[in-house]
Amino acid sequence: MTSRLGTTAVLALAGAAILVGAVGCTAAPSVSDPTSPPSTNGSAAAATPTATATPTTGAPPTFRPELSAEENLASFDAVNLAVVAANASAGGRDFIDALVAAWFDRSQMQVTPDRTSVDLQADSVQFAVLVHDECLVGQYGPASGGYHSAVRPPLGTGGCLVGRTRPIDW
Template sequence: MARRNGTTGALALAAAALTLGLSGCTLFGGGDPSPSAAPSATGTATPTPTAPPTFRPELSASENLAFFNSVNNAVVAANAEAGGRDFIDALVAAGFDKAAMEVTADRTTVDLDADSVQFAVLFQDECLVGQYGPKSGGVHGAVRPVLGTGDCLVGETRPIDW
């Protein structure tokens, strides 16, 4: 009878191993997949390309900030030494109203290069404000409220007479 218990135990162990083996194939993607099984995705998902921002004059300043920033980043990409006129000209070419713009001087009162240049567009009763300077970490844009003076920039700005 001892032999029979040993055989029965061996058969039970073999059955358990076979069951686990087949379960493992199913759980871990092995075995023969059925035609209705969906293929599994591997690797990382490919990002969906997004359209570049566009100028939407009927929308708010906040909704046009991405476009404002893209224009200004393109200026710097084309010329790392860009000055105020470069930004104003690019913003005009992009569709912003030149008469609604302000820009600070590229040079200080003692005729040194300014650490940064600020430029702004009064747009939909708000200000799209940009700043660029090699020491300031690149181009920065923001939407700010119009000042009590009706301007966007504090202090003296230079005439945009070109």
């Protein structure tokens, strides 16, 4: 009888471990529009992809230029989350340089300034890459509640970001 109880406990524990493992490997939910202000109801933090939401087994996703922006979102997020993990005060150049190193096309990128027009630190920085007529858009900074990303259609101008962007001339 003791052996049967022990076996049942082990099976229950194994089942719980499998369930927890499966939940940890699910894809992160789509994140809200990075150009809109962060939500004040606390949902932004729950929807923000984090380094812990990425499965720890296997190689990280890599950019594949033949795939759509949606199919490359995981690679975009992996690159940007690594930037954030390495430097909590990362700016636009950090994200652009990392994306270029991961084979995203520099000529298709945009980034907002790190400083405001009155020379204050920007509350957040936005960066984007045009991939097959869709935009991978990222945002990071204290005012945005951390890192956010989304796939969006390009603007009528053909670019991805609204407002002033800075030249990527380095």
